[in-house]
Amino acid sequence: MLRRLVRSFTHGHQKSTITKDNLFDTIPADCDQECHSCTIKYPANFKIEGGSDLWQTGDDWATHLIVATGKSDWVRDVSDEKGSIMEAISKAKKPTNGKLKVSASNMCPPPEYYTESSKPTTCVILPSWTQVEMVTPDDVQELVDKFISPGPTTTTPLEPQGLQMCTTKEAKHDTTITATPEQLDAGTDHTQSTADDSISDNGTTQSEELATLTISATSCPTAADLAASSYLKSYECPHDYLILLCSHKHRDARCGQSAPLIAKELRRHLQPLGLYRDLDDYRPGGVGIFFINHVGGHKWSANMIIYRKKAGQGIWLARVRPHDVEAIVKWTVLEGKVQPDKIRAGFDRSRGVTSW
Template structure:
């Protein structure tokens, strides 16, 4: 497909009305920043022709299991007797069971996020006990053992959904302490999360592109005093982390953004280092302005006023 054909295809696919109906706005600046000199290696090849719009399915709940790693086995949640597998199995068994979620689907991912409370070098312990970030609720389930996953999530998730539906601002975490004394619940205070697929065992392109994107994002966030390093939990910052395979490696780099205050979720693809400043300025600082040609999915969740 030539350049002219690409232009005709993209011009004919006007998603403006759908963008507005989903509660988003079109970005008012270019997706490219000419001042950025960083580039991906020329040897990497990507699909720059296929339509990205709605190329991934919506979901109502996303579990992010902390591992402290940047790469994982080919099936990152498939190894039995691990926390991530227990969470993924629960998600698969309970998809469609909860009223009040925007979609019946439940997604499970592993990430480079790590816990200050675990022995980071103790791989065996981390496979059994760990932390789970629950999005779009921006709440942490900490120190949960894989044997507790079924009972705890089946108890906690319905109450969390009900809490949000009632527009409450304070969930009584003490009510869970008697039955699950080792588990700790915490509200996350970052304004946004940015996830980049770095799953090299699934596709080498992600293992190469994700670190380059992360470096560029963090440079810009530092300039804005929004960057949060490991162990820095200062509120209202932006946390950047690696994540396992999310689909569409041929569309690298995939960038997944969660905005806490508005409940918005943005999946971007075909992202390059020279797109980083516009992404931060438009998607994060301007509350979810997007470029339809680079969007795989946009969702607006009923957010919680923690």
């Protein structure tokens, strides 16, 4: 009974059932996915590994922090950049809600970044889509405690989805379940998980399965809620979509070569749709395109991570070529559909599924 209850709250998610063919909807088989008007080509010496399966080759993350640096290339390890947010994050206490992925980006920092010794800059937190302004290295623990740890993660269901699931290190010994009467069997006491300690199929007890879960009827904080809790100025990131391209030439020349060419082709297809947003364009909606540092797997350049705000999705693609871009804009960015052979990892909060 308790096992069925847990699975109902987690949308029936079982990792073993998620594959590259069903994590996201697939592009129709009869679609011509190659752009025939594309004239951009990679350099003749641009060679990548083409034979291996990309599925689940990307590391998992709970929250993704994008830091504005105004640069498109960085030192080999961005946490070694003295006086930077990335260095401060590496030394700060970790978030309580899971793994934090940190990316330096070419997003434009404020003018004060170049004139003040504290180097205040802008950060975007995903998947809460919160943009925090004038963050200095001294503010990093505030950023973690007030915006990242209490915020939604890649495994938090989108609202409205009934109950929200919280899996934090602090919650691992809390076995209390709170639910509405409509979501529980009538007349049954579900307040204690220790009532039935039978052995499950994988050899764990039901109380052990619930030991890392607390389920609450309260909703996750919104960007406005998070803003109200901190002295740091923040607001909801205005874009509807974000496309992140690895451009870290110091790690691999192919990333430095591919990212500008892919960005150019993205611009060509997004501008006629009124969706292109350059680095200084914060009009509501549209697609923001940022270069970021090394994500792993440069042998599969170009690497592209697509975030879709309203759908609650993050889609990590690799082996992206310029003539793939038209189909990616039409099907993946706008529709959430993918070519399975290009997926490395991803999550879909609306369905409560991930690749990890």
